[in-house]
Amino acid sequence: MQKRFQRNREDFLCEVCGESVSGDGYTNHCPKCLWSRHVDINPGDRANSCRGLMEPIGVEGRDPYRIVHRCVACGTTKRNKQEPNDDFEALIELSRNSADRFSKGE
Template structure:
């Protein structure tokens, strides 16, 4: 699947926010408002998972090559996947939501 095909806007199934695709060369895989994602991939970008459960953010951690990542867990099947935080100043993730998540998991 091409990055253009993957970089699509969507409506968040958790909070209902309308999420625009990123325009900085990356693509969005979680809602910037509530930070939830959807379990659609087995390997990043393949869209091969039949689960389609909601992926809730569990905590934030730092990865040497990726920087800050959200660690998501699927509420339906328990699958865990890290996702890079979108730190774009215009289209980035809600910093208050990230700080609240970090505060819950000290």
């Protein structure tokens, strides 16, 4: 199977916070709470049968930041770019929480 991006323009209702999200073909997480769903094997293919919720567990880098998600069903970890409409306060809080977990050795 090729690693090739497949753009899928999809709107969805966030299963965590209830936000109605208008997808632009690159959207893979809720811009309000930053949670995602484990649906892709390769970006955009929607071929993963897991379908578990992906918890945002950390933030890496900068410009753009990358949100680290871990699937609550299977444990897979993925990184996704911050989107322009992501709630910046949610990113700051996620960064703060992940730093606290790291300092506690979690």
